[in-house]
Each structure stands twice: as C-alpha cells, then as structure tokens.
Amino acid sequence: MKRSDFFYDLPPSLIAQHPLAQRSDSRLLCLDGSSGAIEHSYFHSLLNYLRPNDLLVFNNTRVIPARLWGQKETGGRLEILIERLTGIDTALAHIRSSKSPKPGSRILLSAEQGAEPGPFSLEVIDRVGALFALRTPEGQPLSEVLQVIGHMPLPPYIERSDEAFDQDRYQTVYAEREGAVAAPTAGLHFSDTLLQALEQQGIRRSFVTLHVAAGTFQPVRAEQIEDHHMHAEYLEVDAEVCEAVAQTRERGGRVIAVGTTAVRALETASAETGLPQPYCGDTDIFIYPGYDFKAVDALVTNFHLPESTLLMLVSAFAGREAIMAAYSEAIEQSYRFFSYGDAMFITAAKHAAVKEEMRS
Missing domain, CATH: 3.40.1780.10 (QueA-like)
Incomplete structure (x- = not known):
C-alpha cells in the first residue's frame, strides 16, 4: 500500500x-x-x-522529563530530546543545534531555554546514526538530572512550551x-x-x-x-x-x-x-x-x-x-x-x- x-x-x-x-x-x-x-x-x-x-x-x-536545553562549550545553543535511557548515567538522544557536537565534547545544561548554564553537564561519547550517545560526569544518575532541570517532552504539534500542569x-x-x-x-x-x-x-x-x-x-x-x-x-x-x-x-x-x-x-x-x-x-x-x-x-x-x-x-x-x-x-x-x-x-x-x- x-x-x-x-x-x-x-x-x-x-x-x-x-x-x-x-x-x-x-x-x-x-x-x-x-x-x-x-x-x-x-x-x-x-x-x-x-x-x-x-x-x-x-x-x-x-x-520522563526528557527535553533539555543547553549550550556547547563554544557557546552554541542546543536542544536535547532523550530517545531512551541506556544505563544509569547514559542515554541516546536527538540534538538540535546549528552544528552537531562532536564526540568528546561537553554540553553545559540550563534549566530553561536561553538561560545561563547551571551545574549539570553531559559528555558526547559517540554518534549512533542520527542519535548521540550521552553520559553524565562521574556516574551521576541521569534520572536525577532530568528531575531537576528536564522538561516534559510535548509532541511537536503542541505549539507551546510545557507548563506545570503537563x-x-x-x-x-x-x-x-x-x-x-x-x-x-x-x-x-x-x-x-x-x-x-x-x-x-x-x-x-x-x-x-x-x-x-x-x-x-x-x-x-x-x-x-x-x-x-x-x-x-x-x-x-x-x-x-x-x-x-x-x-x-x-x-x-x-x-x-x-x-x-x-x-x-x-x-x-x-x-x-x-x-x-x-x-x-x-x-x-x-x-x-x-x-x-x-x-x-x-x-x-x-x-x-x-x-x-x-x-x-x-x-x-x-x-x-x-x-x-x-x-x-x-x-x-x-x-x-x-x-x-x-x-x-x-x-x-x-x-x-x-x-x-x-x-x-
């Protein structure tokens, strides 16, 4: 068909x-x-x-609150959408940015879109097709990071930012x-x-x-x-x-x-x-x-x-x-x-x- x-x-x-x-x-x-x-x-x-x-x-x-905002160490802003958790401190994710981050680079995470980075970060450890393999530093549970600064991953056809009720x-x-x-x-x-x-x-x-x-x-x-x-x-x-x-x-x-x-x-x-x-x-x-x-x-x-x-x-x-x-x-x-x-x-x-x- x-x-x-x-x-x-x-x-x-x-x-x-x-x-x-x-x-x-x-x-x-x-x-x-x-x-x-x-x-x-x-x-x-x-x-x-x-x-x-x-x-x-x-x-x-x-x-899980799977949407994250951040920036590369060089300053470029980006958006992360976790595709799936692969371990306590690892995940596969989609990354939207003007230029894709390279393996070995670090992403500085923010609590809100456009905000200054906070204490959390992720390392890009590999590229898997269209996805990026990410890891938190020092084995920090990724779920803890998401609970603090992650946003609910509303579908693309909902044309608004997530709100508290979501x-x-x-x-x-x-x-x-x-x-x-x-x-x-x-x-x-x-x-x-x-x-x-x-x-x-x-x-x-x-x-x-x-x-x-x-x-x-x-x-x-x-x-x-x-x-x-x-x-x-x-x-x-x-x-x-x-x-x-x-x-x-x-x-x-x-x-x-x-x-x-x-x-x-x-x-x-x-x-x-x-x-x-x-x-x-x-x-x-x-x-x-x-x-x-x-x-x-x-x-x-x-x-x-x-x-x-x-x-x-x-x-x-x-x-x-x-x-x-x-x-x-x-x-x-x-x-x-x-x-x-x-x-x-x-x-x-x-x-x-x-x-x-x-x-x-």
Whole structure:
C-alpha cells in the first residue's frame, strides 16, 4: 500500500493544544470495524461498550522529563530530546543545534531555554546514526538530572512550551515505570474514578510496559509503506498478563488494548505461538493492513497523524476505508485530535474483509 493512502486533511484548529479540565470528559467515537457503524459518545460512558468478562490491557510506562536545553562549550545553543535511557548515567538522544557536537565534547545544561548554564553537564561519547550517545560526569544518575532541570517532552504539534500542569496531565494516572519520552495517550482519558467504576463492573485489567520512544513521531518517508523501517522500543510482557489473556479467552471475554502501544506489546508477545508469551526486550513490530491480529479484540485509542504508522495500525485493525470514514466524520463533528484530544473505541473488523479490501 502507498503512504498517500493514509493521508487526510486536518484543520489545524482541531489539534488539541491543552487537555480538558477533566480527563474522562473527552468525546468518544465508537467504530464497529465489521460494519463501519459509528456512534458518538463521551469517554466517561466507556462502560456502556464493555462487558463484565472483558480485559483491559494498559501500558504502565511513565514519561520522563526528557527535553533539555543547553549550550556547547563554544557557546552554541542546543536542544536535547532523550530517545531512551541506556544505563544509569547514559542515554541516546536527538540534538538540535546549528552544528552537531562532536564526540568528546561537553554540553553545559540550563534549566530553561536561553538561560545561563547551571551545574549539570553531559559528555558526547559517540554518534549512533542520527542519535548521540550521552553520559553524565562521574556516574551521576541521569534520572536525577532530568528531575531537576528536564522538561516534559510535548509532541511537536503542541505549539507551546510545557507548563506545570503537563507534569501531571501528560502522564496516565497509573503510570509506574519510568522510561517513556512520549505518553501512551489513549490512557490519558482514564481517571481514578473511572478505573474504580470499571473494577466495580467486573472489568479486569492487566499491565504491560512499553517505553514509548521519540521515534513514534518519525514520519513514514517510503512511498510503499512496506519499505518503512520501524524504530525499536523496549517492551516487557510478564507471565501474569499472558495468564490474564488466556483466562479472558476461556471466559469468552474480549482482550481490549488501551492504546496502540498495548496492541504492539500483545502482538509482539504473540508472534511465535499465536498466544501471548512472556517477553522482555526490544520490539520493532510494524502493523499495517493485511496483518493478522492474534491477541487483541478491541482498541481504545486517540486520533493519529496523517500517514503515520499508528494510523496504519488502526487501519489494519478496522479496515482502511472504515477508519478514513470515521476520521472524516470526526473532523466534520469537530473532534479534538492527537495527544490531548478525543478518543476512539474500535472493535476489530473481520480479517477476511480487511484482506478483501486490500485486494480491491
């Protein structure tokens, strides 16, 4: 399939720049992947679309304050976005500057953009493709530096600086394991109150960990989407999740992934046997139309960028035509898009129908 098959025209005014006052007040577009039928609702009414034997699978990664400002020893200003932590005192990062820093050079860090450097610094130890390997001096934990002067890494389509409220709102209420540099945004709609209501209704939950990397915003440049090289992200699926999925199948319930990261986690863990198996390591799974889903029956997700790998994933799940029609409807109804925007609840299309769509 072509990249252009996943293009849609989005008015900039529909890109959410701030979260709503209450997490679960977001709108919810419900799409039946088999029929293409659409319903409009609100996220606090998600219970109306769930059943007592269903299992919700969440991603419990926690976003680190991964954006840093600083300057080279020669004075040139730069911006750092951590891609992933690789050790206690090391990381791979993107660096934006007029001239790339060289291995062996030192970066003097600032608390704010344009501010004078403070006591913290980083050494450039290597160049790894488009990324830079960085290290703190004398083994100082990098996480400590980030907690003091790091900024929340808001996506590029949020055209403002991070503010104090982003430290809470660009984080799920169940975030636990630090390591992501972008939020698993479908989970941002869940409040503690809604989670309690789900539990009272017998909706079970499990957690995977997938540390979302900055590569999630990497555009697809290949015209044939099969030629796209997917970035890698760290993933853990434990035995407890695998057992919960198996029990859900036995009860006749549905496995519902909260976010595309949970989909990628479960499908990676199911790749070898068709059922989730414990998994620990990197995943670079790329899901696009024609993929045969093994673990996931329904999906809670936000709206995704045109021509993005995430839009291709949901198109594989519900069918490209159904997804593009739903997005057109969402635009017409002035839904809010992307990280701080509204959500969708999607049930899977019959895979045979999706494959027939590809052939036609």
